Amino acid sequence: MTAVAGRPAPGLRRRAAALLHRRPLLRLSLLLSAPLAWLVVAYLGALGAIFLTAFWTTDTFTGEIVREFTAVNFQTLWDEPVYRTIALRSLGVAVAVTAIDMAIGLPMAFYMAKVARPRHRPMLVSAILAPLWAAYLVKAYAWRVMLAEGGPVDQALEPFGLSGPGYGLTATVLVLSYLWLPYMILPVYAGLERLPGALLDASGDLGARPLRTFRTVVLPLVYPSLVAGSIFTFSLSLGDYITVKIVGGRSQLIGNVVYDNVGAANNLPFAAAVATVPVVVMLGYLAAARRTGALREL
Amino acid sequence: MFSVMPDSAVRIRDLRKTFGSVEAVAGVDLDIGDGEFFSMLGPSGSGKTTVLRMIAGFERPTSGTIELGGRDVTSLAPFDRDVNTVFQDYALFPHLDVLRNVEYGLKVRGVPRAERRERARAALRSVRLDGLDGRRPAELSGGQRQRVALARALVNEPKVLLLDEPLGALDLKLREEMQVELKSIQRRAGITFVFVTHDQEEALTLSDRVAVLDRGRIEQVGTPAEVYERPATAFVAGFVGTSNRIGAVRVRPEKIHVGIEPDAGSGGESGGPAEDGPGRDGRAEGGAGTGDRHAFGTVAEVVYAGPATRFVIDLESGDRVVALQQNLRTSSMDVTRHRGARVRIGWHAEHEFSVPETGAGTAPAS
Numbered sequence: 001m002t003a004v005a006g007r008p009a010p011g012l013r014r015r016a017a018a019l020l021h022r023r024p025l026l027r028l029s030l031l032l033s034a035p036l037a038w039l040v041v042a043y044l045g046a047l048g049a050i051f052l053t054a055f056w057t058t059d060t061f062t063g064e065i066v067r068e069f070t071a072v073n074f075q076t077l078w079d080e081p082v083y084r085t086i087a088l089r090s091l092g093v094a095v096a097v098t099a100i101d102m103a104i105g106l107p108m109a110f111y112m113a114k115v116a117r118p119r120h121r122p123m124l125v126s127a128i129l130a131p132l133w134a135a136y137l138v139k140a141y142a143w144r145v146m147l148a149e150g151g152p153v154d155q156a157l158e159p160f161g162l163s164g165p166g167y168g169l170t171a172t173v174l175v176l177s178y179l180w181l182p183y184m185i186l187p188v189y190a191g192l193e194r195l196p197g198a199l200l201d202a203s204g205d206l207g208a209r210p211l212r213t214f215r216t217v218v219l220p221l222v223y224p225s226l227v228a229g230s231i232f233t234f235s236l237s238l239g240d241y242i243t244v245k246i247v248g249g250r251s252q253l254i255g256n257v258v259y260d261n262v263g264a265a266n267n268l269p270f271a272a273a274v275a276t277v278p279v280v281v282m283l284g285y286l287a288a289a290r291r292t293g294a295l296r297e298l
Numbered sequence: 299m300f301s302v303m304p305d306s307a308v309r310i311r312d313l314r315k316t317f318g319s320v321e322a323v324a325g326v327d328l329d330i331g332d333g334e335f336f337s338m339l340g341p342s343g344s345g346k347t348t349v350l351r352m353i354a355g356f357e358r359p360t361s362g363t364i365e366l367g368g369r370d371v372t373s374l375a376p377f378d379r380d381v382n383t384v385f386q387d388y389a390l391f392p393h394l395d396v397l398r399n400v401e402y403g404l405k406v407r408g409v410p411r412a413e414r415r416e417r418a419r420a421a422l423r424s425v426r427l428d429g430l431d432g433r434r435p436a437e438l439s440g441g442q443r444q445r446v447a448l449a450r451a452l453v454n455e456p457k458v459l460l461l462d463e464p465l466g467a468l469d470l471k472l473r474e475e476m477q478v479e480l481k482s483i484q485r486r487a488g489i490t491f492v493f494v495t496h497d498q499e500e501a502l503t504l505s506d507r508v509a510v511l512d513r514g515r516i517e518q519v520g521t522p523a524e525v526y527e528r529p530a531t532a533f534v535a536g537f538v539g540t541s542n543r544i545g546a547v548r549v550r551p552e553k554i555h556v557g558i559e560p561d562a563g564s565g566g567e568s569g570g571p572a573e574d575g576p577g578r579d580g581r582a583e584g585g586a587g588t589g590d591r592h593a594f595g596t597v598a599e600v601v602y603a604g605p606a607t608r609f610v611i612d613l614e615s616g617d618r619v620v621a622l623q624q625n626l627r628t629s630s631m632d633v634t635r636h637r638g639a640r641v642r643i644g645w646h647a648e649h650e651f652s653v654p655e656t657g658a659g660t661a662p663a664s
Contacts, residue, residue, distance in 0.1 A: 201389065
């Protein structure tokens with residue numbers, strides 16, 4: 001900038017800055033217009049387009065999209081038992097993955113936040129984040145190798161007279177749990193780190209054994225963080241179709257139905273209708289989560 | 299008197315705790331009597347809180363033993379010890395309301411609902427906190443939280459109550475109020491209080507006995523008067539109050555009379571203001587510069603501090619002393635014009651004390 005000493009007429013930048021200083025509303029709209037446009041057009045717009053498309057149909061003969069409003073896609077979804085089965089299966093997978101990640105993630109996060117030495121914590125967080133640096137596909141295929149017949153998992157279980165789960169729904173749940181575990185650990189870790197250690201001391205001091213302290217002090221206070229983590233694991237599992245393709249054998253989830261209708265069947269409107277199912281489920285989930293105050297933890 | 303009681307509430311023998319290479323507690327022996335208000339006083343890092351945490355069971359000693367009421371609890375978990383703690387920042391459960399916080403210990407021990415309600419309410423009444431049962435800790439003031447923390451610990455009727463700088467977070471006015479209240483609660487409940495503080499005035503005001511700690515060792519244990527009037531070591535003399543070194547002896551600031559009486563003079567002496575100009579000695583009996591010991595010096599600094607005035611005086615011998623004079627007759631800040639004045643100071647031989655001057659904290663005192 002130029003020197004102030006001579007007090008020359010204020011430059012354009014200076015005058016603009018002064019104007020912005022006087023008008024907070026203008027300042028705010030300049031700051032937010034670009035991201036807001038992105039949010040509305042690209043993000044919500046796409047979602048709206050999907051929802052709109054779901055009410056159109058495809059001409060089975062020409063493959064052209066017929067832009068006439070009809071609920072026939074949703075009717076099919078509801079009437080065909082196979083879709084209901086797939087939807088429930090997908091829901092079951094998402095619930096199982098979330099439950100497994102909670103069961104594994106909570107003790108790990110507790111160790112990281114409350115037991116490990118403070119100077120080791122950044123290292124542990126990095127270790128949790130490290131798998132996220134590897135490509136999703138590579139990790140999924142790595143599991144395919146591990147779970148192959150006679151593969152490492154089979155070999156490891158052999159001495160105990162057991163064998164690996166092979167490809168199928170169990171493998172899908174296993175791999176999805178592995179993939180989304182960091183998304184559970186990190187919010188729970190953040191929540192636990194904010195929990196003062198003195199509260200644990202106080203509970204023990206008042207006569208509570210560790211398990212009781214966990215139930216009556218740790219769990220209620222970390223609950224919103226758990227819900228926050230579960231939003232990630234749940235929604236990511238609900239939308240997945242690649243893992244199940246790679247390790248799921250012949251199992252199908254909602255994502256596969258969407259994918260097949262976009263690709264092979266060339267029925268975009270029906271794919272859109274199927275895609276609204278997880279969206280609706282997630283909206284219900286978020287509404288429930290909101291009541292716990294968990295959305296403040298995100 | 300307490301140290302000779304056969305069964306002390308807390309008995310600690312050669313307690314040590316090292317964190318890595320740091321020796322936080324370096325051999326502490328203590329006997330705390332039943333119903334005693336016992337303070338551990340020391341600067342931060344002196345190990346006082348670590349000792350307290352070991353009594354509570356939050357830290358395991360590296361070596362040494364802790365007995366509570368004659369029972370060795372050294373290796374017991376906190377939930378198996380008959381002590382309760384008031385934490386420095388209260389550690390109230392944020393998701394529970396006041397009543398549930400206070401009930402917590404009783405609930406954990408399986409006291410039936412009606413009884414624990416009753417007892418929790420009584421405990422809240424005893425700390426004068428009625429009608430806030432449904433509030434969450436976040437909705438309370440600092441002083442109220444302090445009371446909830448106290449009630450939560452007292453409701454369990456522990457043999458020993460541990461208090462870790464419980465008043466540290468309160469402002470001065472409230473702190474003084476809570477001091478009085480703590481003392482009266484302790485007297486009423488008859489519970490042994492082990493009170494950790496770095497505030498020497500607080501320790502002297504509240505305690506039956508005080509242990510002064512430095513660098514993981516106990517420097518002195520005694521009544522407040524003993525610790526203040528007859529410090530055992532140079533560290534105690536310096537940490538508990540201010541001590542002036544005059545030649546080979548030490549004298550407390552308030553025991554030194556300064557040969558300046560700014561207003562109205564001393565009692566019967568007549569003829570003009572009795573304030574002594576430079577070069578003149580205050581010789582008024584009962585007034586300035588009295589005592590059977592004297593020294594001369596120059597006023598280097600005068601600080602008016604409300605109820606008292608603090609003089610910093612450079613003696614001819616080269617020692618610098620601080621003298622505290624109550625502002626009994628001084629009605630204004632005009633005392634400050636005595637800066638640079640030559641004065642005579644006096645004190646009584648009986649107020650002199652001496653400590654081993656071979657450097658602070660060389661030997662464990664107990």
